[in-house]
Amino acid sequence: MGQRGGTEHLTVQREGATLVLTLNRPQAKNALSLPMLVGMYDGWLEADEDDAIRSIVLTGAGGGFCAGMDLKALAGKGMEGEQYRDRLKADPDLHWKAMLRHHRPRKPVIAAVEGYCVAGGTEILQGTDIRVAGESATFGLFEVRRGLFPIGGSTVRLQRQIPRTHALEMLLTGRPYSAAEAERIGLIGHVVPDGTALEAALAIAERINACGPLAVEAVKASVYESASLTETEGLAAELERGWPIFDTADAKEGARAFAEKREPVYRRA
Template sequence: MGGTEHLTVHREGATLVLTLNRPEAKNALSPAMLVGLYDGWTEADEDDSVRSIVFTGAGGSFCAGMDLKALAGQGMAGDTYRDRLKADPDLHWKAMLRHHRPRKPVIAAVEGYCVAGGTEMLQGTDIRVAGESAVFGLFEVRRGLFPIGGSTVRLPRQIPRTHALEMLLTGRPYTAREAADIGLVGHVVPDGTALEKALEIAEQVNACGPLAVEAVKASVYEAAELTETDGLAAELARGWPVFDTADAKEGSRAFAEKRPPRFKRA
């Protein structure tokens, strides 16, 4: 199991938990964090015993965005991390879920600040839980910058366009309740319990057939870029093979026998 000084990795049953771990900087992104994230997504993709991923931050914050000083290597150790970023110029975008979509469901557990690059990474997750005091926002335009982590493309596809444009063009902060009202997050829970709720959802995902779960996730994202007719055809292409799996037969048998299913990814 991987991890770096700014990104911890641990297992909770079939869930891989990735935790941004630079609380003194509100988990602003650093080379060590980006490399750790990339390795974490890769581990989850390659390990069939991982059924879901929970993505969170340590110290009461999710992520305050990019730390430009750290990314430039000023005042921080970590030549190995910078060498890896140079060797793969796309690594940071994969780490931030701009150029990579994990095949397992990703559940975000947000406390505190989730702004700029934090809100951009959030858009690469599938299910989102926020503590009541969480703060969201794309502040880039207030600094004369552009939210280049994918927000001008993804945000209008995930929430109504008028809300997406207001968030993008005003650069103002949003409360957790506002984020839920516009559909950016799905759950608002008492502060300090976002991770607990995310793990509860992960357990519900983990109890389902893994082949079915992964096929459903892939179908949803694939269909989003297709016409309805093409999307329905693509759904059949992904869905019918699931019915032929041993897991599908086990699920039906377990239901008839009134017991929990024992899925084997087969």
């Protein structure tokens, strides 16, 4: 699986029970690189495997989020991080899992966006659960302007996350969207003053971290698994996910703490 703890283009930091992953290639507007993809994927795995982690925040360094694919590398100018090629050979889907196309962490993922979040950046965004952006952030799927296809999942997921007319306009025009417009069409949930997206995302993470972790993970799983079901199927699946939570020690602790007027102490049991 390789060493964890980040790479030269992806830093990993703990903020209490939150794992913060930072895309760290500011000289290239945090364009995707092999070291970045490997670091992201390892971060998702770390969060899945470590029960002490209750939430994840994904952000970018240098006042930007992610400008998408490295077009210079695509044009044949070489991609940094050749030492990670063995990871791709061992798992040819690693890059898609890193971009949250083929992988969904069981912990909530909060995006903290500043600056450019375009092309592959907007595709990664669609794999996150809660989204906060600075007021000067820019979004968009620019692929068609370069004769490319947004193959990170956007033609499938975007129309399920925002109204189809907005999804098609974003996909077919390749134009930029301001944070205010992205919020208006439902792509993001919060617009905050520039430079405070990470702070706002961490505040949301803290609220999540204070909740019962088994309940949080079950709720997230239920929302996604029921998305492709009929209402009747979804309600049946919800009961299967939800009823076992009531039998946990954490559920009993939540009720006890409420009665005793204190904060609950959850133990994932």
